[in-house]
Amino acid sequence: MMVKGFKFSAVEAAIKKPGRLDLALIFSETPATLAAVFTTNKVKAAPVVLGMERAKEGVCQAVVVNSGNANACTGSRGMEDARETSRLVAEGLGIPDEAVQVSSTGVIGVQLPMDRVRGGVPKLVEGLESGTLDDVARAIMTTDTFPKLEARQGDAGGVSYTIAGVAKGAGMIMPNMATMLAFLVTDAAVEPAWLRKAFRQAVDASFNVITVDGDTSTNDTALLLANGAAGNVPIHEGTPEAARFMQELQDVVLALARQIVRDGEGATKFVAITVKGASSAGDARQAAMAVANSSLVKTAFFGQDANWGRILAAVGYSGVAVDPDRVALFFDDVLMASNGVFAGGDAEARGSAVLHKDEFTVTVDLGLGEGSATVYTSDLSLDYVKINADYRT
Incomplete structure (x- = not known):
């Protein structure tokens, strides 16, 4: 799944146990406009606290995600581990530390095994030349039974662009903000303030209307990165291009949300x-x-x-x-x-x-x-x- 200016990678770091991909990286070759929504749970995981702080700047160039460990309810060490993970990725990519978003999912209350993260990050960076968005979708799974991906093509002023996304979630699903984890990328150029508004509207009509068990996670995070690599004139609110972009974005997030419900833990309906x-x-x-x-x-x-x-x-x-x-x-x-x-x-x-x-x-x-x-x-x-x-x- 090609989205101009983005690269993807995933590796096995044995965060919880060996035998599966569990550490993933999304990288934009240029700084991207960021839209972000986080959990409303008052008990927030360390990466959520860090992410909310950095999202205020509205810019992101890399997202690093681990599964198998939520890094939630882990105290000051958890924050130190989230910051170190970010720093390792930033150094490996040669980008500012503040341009990295960190996300985690898995068991709550267990310290992140940083020795495994340290060993995995260099492999992540190296794997960017051959990795895919499908790899990322697989690496962020916990009790999910299938990877969740969706994409749409759009057009702005005769220039084609892509919106693509991955999500994870099967249990502890009643987001009340976004979803367990959802990461979307687009190569469209979009006016930043309207991108954030559009993303919140799309989230409200998709991830915020799903429930598997009525539980809102400590780690819920939804991010949308727009890097403008398609080369279109930036999309502004109130234009036909904005209406088309909004429809494509809503289609992607609603499809991901529906996939989460279909994969609800033990679900048959x-x-x-x-x-x-x-x-x-x-x-x-x-x-x-x-x-x-x-x-x-x-x-x-x-x-x-x-x-x-x-x-x-x-x-x-x-x-x-x-x-x-x-x-x-x-x-x-x-x-x-x-x-x-x-x-x-x-x-x-x-x-x-x-x-x-x-x-x-x-x-x-x-x-x-x-x-x-x-x-x-x-x-x-x-x-x-x-x-x-x-x-x-």
Whole structure:
């Protein structure tokens, strides 16, 4: 996957255990405009704290990422390790230390094995001549079962450009900011202030509307680097080029977000929860997220049980305005409840048939207004418990 002016690399550093890629590098040959979003969790990993500090400058030239260790809840040593990792990469690339973003994912509360990082960084730099974005996608995986990549081509004033991205995530997924880890690159030239605004909007409509288990990570980070190597006139807000860029960016991040839900730990179902007819878009989103996070609802999805009452209960406790006598509920196009009561007839059998599919939509119409929102979630299976019961072993 070619994006002009960017190089990629990944190596095995045995951060947690040997046998897999676990240290990755994204390098822009020239300083790139940076847009960044980080976790809202008040317990933030050392690389997040460092990244937030550096993101204020709005410039980045390299991103170094390790999996297998979150470098979170690691005290002052964790910050020292994050800074040393950055310094090692900067020296190897011959760029300013402040131009490096550091990111980590994996087990919380364990010190980063810096001897392995020190041994891996020179190999990372050397591997830039032959590495790929696919290598990066594989190196950032933890409990993921497949690498997550997406790309789109665009055009600005007759000049073609590419937006490409990778993400990781399968558990501890309810970002409330971005995603577990997501790194996007584009060779388009984009006006910096609008790039940051556009990225936040894209994140809000993608990574912020997914949930696997309702947990927000200490390490959530989403970065977008734009280096202008395509050679287009910089894209500015309010132009046709900006509208096209925004659409391509949204397509990439939403596709990555959906891949994360599909790969939810132990997941067997991909479910879109749509709430419409709400008093506001905010109410619709709040109600949809309550349904998407309900353990009772998610276990019913796993059991393929058309227990629509659990869904209405979640909407009822979500905190939004609800009139039970106006609510309608659908599994795909099957009406399960109307005016807050069971639709009757063969609804149970037809609804159960919908839940036997790998992918389906639950629609709740509150009948109160024009607000609507969609949230993406997965079911809650026995395997989710097994995976997380012995995650550290």
